[in-house]
Amino acid sequence: MSVLLIILYLINLLFALFLIFYRERDTSVTWAWLLVFMFIPFLGFILYLFFGLGLSKKERYEIKNQITMDFSSLDDIYDPTLQLYDDLPSDSKHAQLAYFMSNLNHTPLTHHNSVTILTDGEKKLEALLNDIKHAKKFIHIEYYAFVTDKTGMRVVDLLTEKAKEGVEVCLLYDELGSKGVKRTKFSKLIEAGGRIQTFVTSEKAILKFRVNYHDHRKIAVIDGKISYVGGFNIADQYVETTKKFGYWRDTHLRIDGPATSILELRFLSDWNVSVPDDKKLIGKLDYLYHEKPNEKATTDIQIIASGPHDEKQQIKLAFTKLITSAKKRIWIQTPYFIPDDTILDALKIAKQSGVDVRIMIPNKPDHPFIYRATQYFAQVIMKHDVDVFIYEGGFLHSKVLIMDDEVSIVGSANQDIRSYKLNFEASAVMYDKSINDTLSHYFTEDLKQSKELTQQMIDDMSIWLKFKQKTARLFSPIM
Known part of the structure; x- marks a missing residue:
């Protein structure tokens, strides 16, 4: 048994070295996989084969x-x-x-x-x-x-x-x-x-x-x-x-x-x-x-698409540009809110610049582990004075970003690292006040069926729920 454990440890070590020195990845992704190898050695090796190798x-x-x-x-x-x-x-x-x-x-x-x-x-x-x-x-x-x-x-x-x-x-x-x-x-x-x-x-x-x-x-x-x-x-x-x-x-x-x-x-x-x-x-x-x-x-419409075949992360850059260009408001609807540091910082800067930043997420999961990470990042951004709303009229799957009074984006991309890096996505950037007004109307109507995330709501969460949220967030770079 001890020999088998040593072999598994060596396999784990080799993959960890391979991940660090051979594959070019973000530091956060590297650390997330190292956590997987550390806490679930053999299973981590299997998970990496299926989820971590990437496209050839x-x-x-x-x-x-x-x-x-x-x-x-x-x-x-x-x-x-x-x-x-x-x-x-x-x-x-x-x-x-x-x-x-x-x-x-x-x-x-x-x-x-x-x-x-x-x-x-x-x-x-x-x-x-x-x-x-x-x-x-x-x-x-x-x-x-x-x-x-x-x-x-x-x-x-x-x-x-x-x-x-x-x-x-x-x-x-x-x-x-x-x-x-x-x-x-x-x-x-x-x-x-x-x-x-x-x-x-x-x-x-x-x-x-x-x-x-x-x-x-x-x-x-x-x-x-x-x-x-x-x-x-x-x-x-x-x-x-x-x-x-x-x-x-x-x-x-x-x-x-x-x-x-x-x-x-x-x-x-x-x-x-x-x-x-x-x-x-x-x-x-x-x-x-x-x-x-x-x-x-x-x-006027521009179609923005991206996928893991290209390291430019076009969808994420499009979101970043819209957020940092806003003068009045950024309203976002997304079923999964697991942003990377770039988007998080852009949202924080926009809010501190006087932009009205609102984020709407669902009140229930379709993927429980991912939803726990969404809850975690919703709390993070709320602590930077961004208004977070939890939709209670059903399941919110809408992927919308409304910028100021004339620009908006609708498509398949969520506000999560998977959409930025791993999925093949397509979204439409539209320059049209009437479209912006219509999307704003729907957002406002959805607010009537939503509740705002508050510090009291966070304080009332159980220790076990908070543990699941913080654990999920550690693996967010590879979700």
């Missing part, structure tokens, strides 16, 4: 290369007479912010978009089904969770009908996120000509030791004209009031306009890197937005 250099290169090739298609759709794509916002006071976002993701700002904000799961589903029903050319769908339950099968059955009509149907989903999916439920869709694919990092994820990297995006593109992005997935729990979660409160966007091209190119990159060469989607120009500008559509 080859996988990173392939993903980056595919994105570069697909986004080169943008050069072919620039038509200065249409004024759909450039780096200049309609209002010059946002020029620096728009320029930063363009450099961050190497994608243009898009003009003449029409945006519908959807906060109810059933209404979002019905809108999506209606657009799918009227599709003429293609339907491209990408979801973190696409479950073949009652809701999922409504979508699958309609996709099958459209495939039979000759419409190109491609469905990409994250296998790990889509728990309960039954591949056999796609058989009729496949027979009708539809194509189904799991995302590259989730396919055989366990065998390839990469279960930590999720395609967390929620994108749908119909005929290159209409697109969706936001927080709703495809499953019953997102459209029904359930015993576990109650009402599901989320935010999603329906976009009619050239921002659809950017989301389509993101889908094409994710699809093409996930399939063999003979199944890649080509003829990219046919998938992009070619409509004449709608003068009544006035929303």
Whole structure:
């Protein structure tokens, strides 16, 4: 037994040395893994294999290369007479912010978009089904969770009908996120000509030791004209009031306009890197937005996406820029509040600069351990005079940031380290006062169903609960 313990200790030591001297990681991530190795030696070794190895250099290169090739298609759709794509916002006071976002993701700002904000799961589903029903050319769908339950099968059955009509149907989903999916439920869709694919990092994820990297995006593109992005997935729990979660409160966007091209190119990159060469989607120009500008559509949009293939952490930098640029307010809704030091410091600085900083989180977990970390960081930021509100009208899954009176961001990214570094995410930065006003209205209405976190509430927490919160926070860099 003593020999076995010595062997396990040596394996632990070797992995610790490997982690410190070979892998380039943040100091906080390194310390978090060292804690894992220290407190749970053998299990820590197993956990590191599945959650800590990261993407290989080859996988990173392939993903980056595919994105570069697909986004080169943008050069072919620039038509200065249409004024759909450039780096200049309609209002010059946002020029620096728009320029930063363009450099961050190497994608243009898009003009003449029409945006519908959807906060109810059933209404979002019905809108999506209606657009799918009227599709003429293609339907491209990408979801973190696409479950073949009652809701999922409504979508699958309609996709099958459209495939039979000759419409190109491609469905990409994250296998790990889509728990309960039954591949056999796609058989009729496949027979009708539809194509189904799991995302590259989730396919055989366990065998390839990469279960930590999720395609967390929620994108749908119909005929290159209409697109969706936001927080709703495809499953019953997102459209029904359930015993576990109650009402599901989320935010999603329906976009009619050239921002659809950017989301389509993101889908094409994710699809093409996930399939063999003979199944890649080509003829990219046919998938992009070619409509004449709608003068009544006035929303400027920049799509920001990021993933673990790129160390720039574009989503986090976008959040940081918005927070540090605020003059009046930063209102945030997020189901998981586990920020890194950069975001924490930005929020503290904003508050100390006189900015109205408010953060809204749910009152219940869908992932208990992660929720304990959220509770911990909510207390940390509250002690720096930031107002924290706990939503009690159901489960808050909305991922929204409202800056001042004209800028806002909605998408799939949470305010947590996983969204900053580990997940593949997509969010829309919008420059539009009416959109900002609408999101502010929803936020204000949600406040009516929320309670503010107070010091008395913290003092009333049990010692055991506080212990769980502080323990969860130690592992927050690798959650």
